[in-house]
Amino acid sequence: MDEDKTVLGTVIELLPSLKARVELENRRRVIAHPAAASRVNFVRLRPGDQVAVALSPRDETRGRIVRLLDPQARGRGRGIPEEGKQS
Numbered sequence: 001m002d003e004d005k006t007v008l009g010t011v012i013e014l015l016p017s018l019k020a021r022v023e024l025e026n027r028r029r030v031i032a033h034p035a036a037a038s039r040v041n042f043v044r045l046r047p048g049d050q051v052a053v054a055l056s057p058r059d060e061t062r063g064r065i066v067r068l069l070d071p072q073a074r075g076r077g078r079g080i081p082e083e084g085k086q087s
Contacts, residue, residue, distance in 0.1 A: 005057070011049045020045055022053055030055065032063040039087065040068065043068055 013021040015031070022032045032053050034043060045051070050069040056062040 004053045006052055007055060008069070009051055009053050011045050011047050011051060013047060014045065020065065022051060022065070024053065028060075030061050030063045030067045034065045 007024050007026075009022040009024040009030070010031075011020045012029070013025050015021060017030055018035050021029055023029050030053065032051075034045070034064075035054075043067070045068070051065045052069060054066050055064040055068040056064075
């Protein structure tokens, strides 16, 4: 069995049915859905989030979001004040 090719990308658009359009590092765009563990743990994706995507070996335009990168930065720029910083 071939291993999945994992690449980094940025969520650029949310689509129906928990899918997202992701722009990869090489500027290609793919349609990706969250991995089963993400659905169970309810990871909310938003445009601008950095993710790791496992590309399908049969269709390079489809993928599975396997990891949300830099979860500490999730509050920045989203109206959530950073710790230790006062307005």
